[in-house]
Amino acid sequence: MTVRVISGLWRWRRNPLRRRTDTAETWFALLAAVLIVVGAPAVGVAVGTGVHDRLAQWVQDQRQARHLVTATVVRRVPHPPIDPDPETASARDAHHRVVATWRAPDGRVRTGPSISPRAVTPGDRFRLWTDARGRIVPRPMDLSTATSHAVLAGAGAAAATAALVEAVRRLVVWRLMHRRYTRWDQAWERAGQDWGRTGTGR
Structure with a gap:
């Protein structure tokens, strides 16, 4: 995904038809790809580690109290x-x-x-x-069960982070496309209703 976005950004770099919205969309897609590939796993590891530490302490407390x-x-x-x-x-x-x-x-x-x-x-x-x-x-809970819960929590956090990033990306793309279509409508209005007729522009 990241390679495809970078190649698309390079293709737009020298394209005379490039618009600001095209560049913004490509850069934001690159940012989203990096967050999904790097950020989401990092969040998953952090959450899983935190949950595991807390559950491990809880297991130890239960073993002492029961x-x-x-x-x-x-x-x-x-x-x-x-x-x-x-x-x-x-x-x-x-x-x-x-x-x-x-x-x-x-x-x-x-x-x-x-x-x-x-x-x-x-x-x-x-x-x-x-x-x-x-x-x-x-x-009392055993350590293997605590580890399983921590892994599930980490995987869920990573998936939720990736889904959130993708949802934000889609929302931004929708907004950029809406702005693009609005500018097209404004350009058509400026061109006038008789654009393209014979004799126009003389």
């Missing part, structure tokens, strides 16, 4: 009535609701509802994540 403990099943909780929707029913059946007891990191014993990753019976044990007070919390 604890994996062993819970013991007290009793199973029966499923609600049969759901006619197969999708929601499948999602519900993939988890096993139980009442369990576990020891919090601060030493206190807690009992409450929980979800077991597999079918269990009273007395079975399973692992769950809690905060420092023993309240159940989601599993």
Whole structure:
């Protein structure tokens, strides 16, 4: 794209039919091409790096604040009535609701509802994540997931930047063409309604 714009600019350089709008359009196209080729990736890298640093810090904070403990099943909780929707029913059946007891990191014993990753019976044990007070919390994010989110954020930022530059370029080109057509109309008005007739200009 950049090479094509530069060749077009060189072609207009010595063309006697060149107008100001032609030169402005070509120079702006060159600027837009440079921003898309160089600027958009730079924005993507900057955004991706920033997101990755923040998520990595968040992962570290979660690992420090969340604890994996062993819970013991007290009793199973029966499923609600049969759901006619197969999708929601499948999602519900993939988890096993139980009442369990576990020891919090601060030493206190807690009992409450929980979800077991597999079918269990009273007395079975399973692992769950809690905060420092023993309240159940989601599993902390891992670093690979944080990296994936950062890559997606960087790619999205680069694509959005390129799209914004292209939208601005199209808007500027539209404005230049509008100005060009306006000047043509003014030139036709100055030429008069009888331009081109036999005897005109004598």
